[in-house]
Structures are given as structure tokens and as C-alpha cells.
Amino acid sequence: MWETEVAIRHRGCPISDVSIDHPEVRFENVRRVASGDGRAKRLLRFEGERAAVESFVEDFRDHPSADSLERADEERGWPGVAHYVSEIDFAEGNPPIRRLVEQAGCFRHPTVVVRSGIEHWTIYTGNKDEVREFVDSVERFDNDVNVLRSVHVEALTDGEAVRHGPFRSSLTDRQAQTFRAALSIGYYDGHSQVTMEDIAAHLGVHRSTAGEHLKRAEDALLSEVGSRLFPGVEAGHRPMKH
The missing domain is CATH 1.10.10 (Arc Repressor Mutant, subunit A)
Structure with missing residues (x-):
């Protein structure tokens, strides 16, 4: 099994586009859940000072590809962390990175850490050629890709084995x-x-x-x-x- 960490500047994606102007906010694309109408909702985690996160949220909602962004947890003071649920409508010819991962035959870590416009993905595959196929497909849509690390690992025994991605990123x-x-x-x-x-x-x-x-x-x-x-x-x- 190959474990590969890639840093991607995904142009046209509100997550990547907006975070460029908000480097003080740490952002995670935590989970994605498909809905019955073919669309999907994403659970997003924001970490930072309240004013900085609120500014990020405002700019995110103004992005042309952002359909919605609503607070998911209760507002009780400001613990430094807030969760939101979003829907993103990717433009034709600009597919989500998740789809490109799947089309290349790879698996992915569910959490994607984003900072200063760069999305940090960790992907897994039994065939290293599929990593190159994935990178080529991302670049084909005018995105920037940097392979940070690609190593062969013996086995992935459980979910804890892949939780280190956010730490390396x-x-x-x-x-x-x-x-x-x-x-x-x-x-x-x-x-x-x-x-x-x-x-x-x-x-x-x-x-x-x-x-x-x-x-x-x-x-x-x-x-x-x-x-x-x-x-x-x-x-x-x-x-x-x-």
C-alpha cells in the first residue's frame, strides 16, 4: 500500500480560494455526506479567533460556487473552534478533488486540512502508477499540485493508522x-x-x-x-x- 501526501491549490473551489486571504484561520474539510438529490453536504471545521473565522465565513458565502454555509454547533461563547455545514456547486469542467481521487482508483483520508489556499490530501493506493494518474488529472484542470511525500507502508490496520495526515500537513x-x-x-x-x-x-x-x-x-x-x-x-x- 502506498501512502501519498499532496498539497493542492484547487482553483474555483471556495475552500481553497477563500482561505488564501485568511491564513490566520485553520480549516478542515472533515466529512462529506451525499444527499438523495445527487448533491452533497460537507462538515467544515474552523479554528481561530472569532473575528477571523467570521470574516472567513462571510467571504465563503460570497463565493460563486458556495450554495450554503450554516453553523452546525451551538454558539456558547467562543471556544476557538466552530463547525459549519456547506453545500458547494462545482462549475462544469472543475470537478471536486474527491472525484479525481476515486477516478484514479485511490482511497483518501476523510479529513482535508486547508491553510492559505492549499488543501492537504492523504491518499492510498496499491499501485503507485495511480498516484501519477491522480496528479495528472488534477493538473489537467489547471490546479497546482505538489507531492510532499510518497512511501510504501506495510498495512493499514484501522482508522487510527491514517489519522496522522493533519499533523504532517x-x-x-x-x-x-x-x-x-x-x-x-x-x-x-x-x-x-x-x-x-x-x-x-x-x-x-x-x-x-x-x-x-x-x-x-x-x-x-x-x-x-x-x-x-x-x-x-x-x-x-x-x-x-x-
């Missing part, structure tokens, strides 16, 4: 590379004597560069973990990607 390529290097050479092992200089040498970069990327990666991952362990805690400032 919180990191830039360099942050992920630095964190992976630190992990691989034992930086986080108990009583480890691995230093930042060792990580920098492993990557072939300056110590300060390695330190900056690792600190940002740690901040992003801890923030992601914290938001899931304590969803009612007010969302604070999240480190920006560089």
Missing part, C-alpha cells in the same frame, strides 16, 4: 525534514547526546537553520496535539509557515 517540507532527521538520529531518545550540530551536519545546513526549523516543527506539532486533546481551550497564536 501542519509542517512545511523543511520543518518535516528536520524533525524526521532529529528523530532518526536519536535526538529525542532518553539521555541522548545528539546535539543540534549533529542534526545540522546530518542535513548539511547551518546549526541556526536546523534549530529554527526544528523549533517551528515542535511548536506546530505540539499545538496540533493540544488542540485535539483540549478542543475547548481558546486557540492561541500558531506559528506561521516559512
